[in-house]
Amino acid sequence: MRAPKVRPRGNRSADLSGLADSGAVTELAPVFATDEATALYYEQRAGEYDEWYRGEGLVAARERPGWDRAVEELVALVRGLPPARTVDVACGTGFLSGHLRGVVVGVDQSASMVGLARSCVTGRLVMVGDALKLAVADGSFDRVFTGHFFGHLPPAEQTVFLAEARRVAGQLVVVDSARRPGLPPEQWQERVLNDGSRHLVYKRYLTAAGLAEEIGGQVLLDSEWFVAALVSW
């Protein structure tokens, strides 16, 4: 069956075969945090999300030299951040936020991600919410932390997110995927879940210096697989 010319929105069983290689994908306007189909993708992926960190499931077949060491280094960075009142925005399963010290609140739009993050750290408050419209008062936190979220955002969503982070906290820490040789810095990627379903997700890969510049801050981590930066306002 031929792939549709335009991406179906919010249809998790859509046949996307071949779409990633067709011109249609690159012509799609970038969108992430406000995209219904992307939200459904993460809701569906929640139970297998940590396989990406752990190299399990379909991810086990990928060649990722130095990955485990880079994950350990990233976790050490997160654990080493000074204890603070932190909101982890788009916290996912809580794989990273479980290592944050201090009073930590998690927010994610996916109910399944939130459920997993709650069980990851007993007693921690994790809420369903929108990263671009956080249901918290101005200045409620010392720090906004976000992992593998900012790097997905096209410029319009970045602007909203940065303004929202600045509204709720005096500091922002962003962790993301490092730019890698041979990979385009931005693309619509075709993602395949364990059940064989195919999804399109907009993704950027960042240099540490580029990330620091985008948020107006300084580099915290520049590894083979991950970058991190911090800005204090």
Ligand SMILES: C[S@@+](CC[C@H](N)C(=O)[O-])C[C@H]1O[C@@H](n2cnc3c(N)ncnc32)[C@H](O)[C@@H]1O
């Ligand atoms: C790539 S995962 C990152 C999860 C985790 N922070 C990490 O570093 O592993 C992206 C997450 O962003 C969440 N997300 C996407 N758009 C969102 C929005 N508008 N508000 C809140 N969460 C959102 C998804 O549900 C998903 O859990």
